[in-house]
Amino acid sequence: MQSSAVALPQACTRSRARTLGRVRNAVIFYVSVAILSVFFFGPFVWTVISSLKEAHEIATFPPTFLPKAWRFDNYPNAWSRVPFLNFYVNSIVVTGLATFGQTVTATLVAYGFARFRFPLRGPLFMLVLSTLMVPWEVTIVPSFLLFRTLGWLDTLSPLIVPHWFGGGPFFIFLLRQFFLTIPRDYDEAAKIDGANSLQVLWEILVPLCRPAITTVAIFAALFHWNAFIEPLIFLNTPEKFTVSLGLRYFQTTPMDAGEPKEHLLMAGTVIMIVPCVLLFFAAQRYFVKGIVLSGLKG
């Protein structure tokens, strides 16, 4: 980035120009990053502010920046306007069970591909990767009909059970890459001590790959918490809704007396985002270190 300096002929001007260039680059950096931060973070700030305004204040133009009266009771109001507690419980059940199944089975499958030789292993692994190319649109109609036959529509099962079967190509690929980086000598040593293959996995590989497995679990949890299309297709009655669908339900339910409800809707939105943000901060080092990526570079 300190390019313009290089072209100058004299040594002393060069060093001065270089310092100037450095300052200029830092200014460019902070200005661009500040603009981008407003774009990325501003909407959150605006949502929180809007969620604390009074009904009539939110409908005034020009918009006020800080609320004139801080209406923290918008939150309990939003919470009780629709069965949010139900939505939350459903989302926690789905997220917990689906994430657990996905993480466990992805680990098992990845272990199978990383450490065992069996006929057609190469082609089968290609099959895993090729499922990445199958869009959900192609399978959704028969899946819907299958769940209908099983009597699973309007239950949480279609959101949970399919994730107990290997956890998807992405996670299998990622965990297999990690298992491959661990020397087999460790496995052999454990086997000589009489460990069976499940013990090798649980006592040797899982502890060594904990960051990767945690990353998989976090991504899976965010995915299930945020899922919208599957709940939309498989659920019908509000008591069964996850938070995603519940918020949609809230958005589309008219208020009594045509009152504005944006402030409550914003409060509901904040209520939904908070767990994601908490999870993100709790697990930030896994995102920031980019552990996932070392596996992807292959």
Add this chain to the structure above:
Amino acid sequence: MATIAQTGPRPRRSTLARREAVEGLLYISPFLLGFLIFTAYPMIASLYLSFTKYNIITAPTWIGLENYQEAFFQDAQFWTSLQRTLYFALLNVTLGVLGSLGAAMLLSQNYPGTTTFRTLFFLPSITPIIASAILWLWIFQPTLGVLNYLLSLVGIQGPPWLQSGTWAIPSVAIVGLWGTIGGSRMIIFLAALQSVPQEMYEAAEIDGAGSWRKFWHITLPLISPTMFFNIVLTIIGSLSVFSLAYIATGGGPNYATYFYVYHLFKNAFEFSRMGYAAAMAWVFFLIVLLLTAIQFKLSNRWVFYAGGESAEGADDAK
């Protein structure tokens, strides 16, 4: 394991190998079962359904290619929704990939505060789509929204955004870009940028290369596999655009954001035209495959695979 198997006596070797094979297959059995039940069977079933008329209540009846004929020659929404989807994809792929690369290049300079900015950029990507749609709907609100208010301060009269025929798709794209530019795509670019050897830049500087030439001749070739990966995935993701339009615009105004998958969804779950939806799904699948195949074909010309680490990784993958 390998050495034991080779040196051991014959019968033992085969029992060991068989045992290993059985164990391995057992470990991957969740995938095998899941593949059969939730991928292979639905794919075949939807291919079959695409040749039938099926409204769920009565049994499917075979109608041959009629669904495909209807899609290609009678259903005007089939082509227009595909067109809208491609327009959205064009915006989303070019701006999204360039945006993520740009943001990654900014953040790879390691100025103080970079971690905080990385976090700020990343947050939208973990925000549920329903929440993003609702909060942007409020920002884009034509008369009370904060965006048009801010524009009015600098003397611009903002368009009605999501409620405008011309601005609706770009507005949906803005929401989509907001939610993806700073996400995993940016992090993948960051990792790629950090793996470019610093000495290469230093050597180029000694040879008098400017920042543009360093980018063009060093950075870009070395991150081209990552670029390729990101482009392919972003194209596939963009073609699936649905939820944002469903929540924020309901496909409107006047069908302006009625995308392909929206049309498919409506046919399947609102009109109960399962056969037609299945045909649309297969056409969609073929479009995705075709676009990806073209990408792979073109990649020979611009993607540069260095030897060593990445080549080894590619072997592992196969």
